[in-house]
Amino acid sequence: MRIKINESQELFDQAAAKVIADCIRKKPAATIGLATGHTPKGMYEALVQLYQDNQVDFSMVKVLNLDEYLGVDLNNPGTCMSYLTERFYKHVNLSKSNIHFFNSEADDYEEECRRYDRHIEMVGGIDLLILGIGYNGHLGFNEPGTKFDTTVHVEKLTDITRTANTWSFGEKDKVPTHGITLGMKNIMHAGKLMLMVNGKKKAGILHEAIYGEVTEALPASVVQLHNDLVLVVDADAAAEIDNIGK
Numbered sequence: 733m734r735i736k737i738n739e740s741q742e743l744f745d746q747a748a749a750k751v752i753a754d755c756i757r758k759k760p761a762a763t764i765g766l767a768t769g770h771t772p773k774g775m776y777e778a779l780v781q782l783y784q785d786n787q788v789d790f791s792m793v794k795v796l797n798l799d800e801y802l803g804v805d806l807n808n809p810g811t812c813m814s815y816l817t818e819r820f821y822k823h824v825n826l827s828k829s830n831i832h833f834f835n836s837e838a839d840d841y842e843e844e845c846r847r848y849d850r851h852i853e854m855v856g857g858i859d860l861l862i863l864g865i866g867y868n869g870h871l872g873f874n875e876p877g878t879k880f881d882t883t884v885h886v887e888k889l890t891d892i893t894r895t896a897n898t899w900s901f902g903e904k905d906k907v908p909t910h911g912i913t914l915g916m917k918n919i920m921h922a923g924k925l926m927l928m929v930n931g932k933k934k935a936g937i938l939h940e941a942i943y944g945e946v947t948e949a950l951p952a953s954v955v956q957l958h959n960d961l962v963l964v965v966d967a968d969a970a971a972e973i974d975n976i977g978k
C-alpha cells in the first residue's frame with residue numbers, strides 16, 4: 733500500500749488526478765473505473781485542468797462508471813452518469829464509444845449486470861479503479877455484508893448511504909432505494925486501486941478499513957488484500973493513520 737497524505741484540498745485533488753494521468757501516460761488505452769461523490773469532485777476538476785494544459789490525452793482511454801442508482805432516468809442530475817458527464821466527460825476528449833455506463837432503467841437488471849461483467853472482460857479488465865469510502869465502509873454501492881465474491885449486482889442501499897447522498901437528489905426520499913455496482917470481486921480484480929478519502933469524519937472508518945480485520949462487514953477492508961493500492965488522503969482523514977510513504 734502506498735499512502736499519499738496531502739496537507740490541503742488542492743494538493744489532495746492534484747495528487748489523485750496525477751495518479752490517473754500517470755496511468756494514462758503509461759498506457760494510453762487504459763480502462764479506468766470511476767467513482768462519484770463529494771470526495772473526487774476537485775480531482776475531476778484537476779484532471780480537466782491537466783487535459784486543458786495538454787498534460788493528458790483521453791482519446792484512447794476507456795472509462796466505466798463504478799455504480800449507478802436504479803429506477804431513475806439517467807438524465808436526472810442526481811445520477812452518477814450526470815455527475816461524471818457534467819464534471820468530467822463533457823470537458824475532455826474521451827470518445828463517446830469509450831464511455832461505458834449502466835442502464836439505470838433496464839427492463840432486466842440481472843441481464844444488465846451480466847452485460848456489465850461481459851464488458852469488463854471484453855476490454856481486458858480494469859487497469860485503474862477510483863474508489864471512495866462510505867461512512868459505513870462501503871465501496872461503490874457494496875454495502876456492509878456484501879460477499880467478497882460478488883460481481884456486478886444490485887444492492888439495496890442502507891439508510892446511512894441514502895442519507896449521505898441526499899445532496900445528489902435534494903431530498904432523502906428522492907434518493908433511490910437501490911443501486912447497481914461493480915462487485916467486490918470486480919474491485920479486487922482491477923490492476924490498481926486508488927482509494928480517495930478526505931475529511932475528519934472519515935478518519936475513524938479509514939483507520940478501521942486499513943488496519944482492522946478484513947471482513948465482509950466492512951467492505952473497504954478488502955483493499956488491504958490488493959497488491960497495488962494507492963491511498964490518497966488529506967491530513968484530516970489521515971489523523972488516525974501512520975504517516976508512512978508520505
Ligand code: F6R
Nearest residue numbers: 767768769770771864865866872
Ligand atoms: C460513488 C461511490 C461511493 C462513494 C462513497 C463516498 O460512486 O461509489 O462508494 O465513493 O459513498 O462518497 P462521498 O465521497 O460523497 O463521501
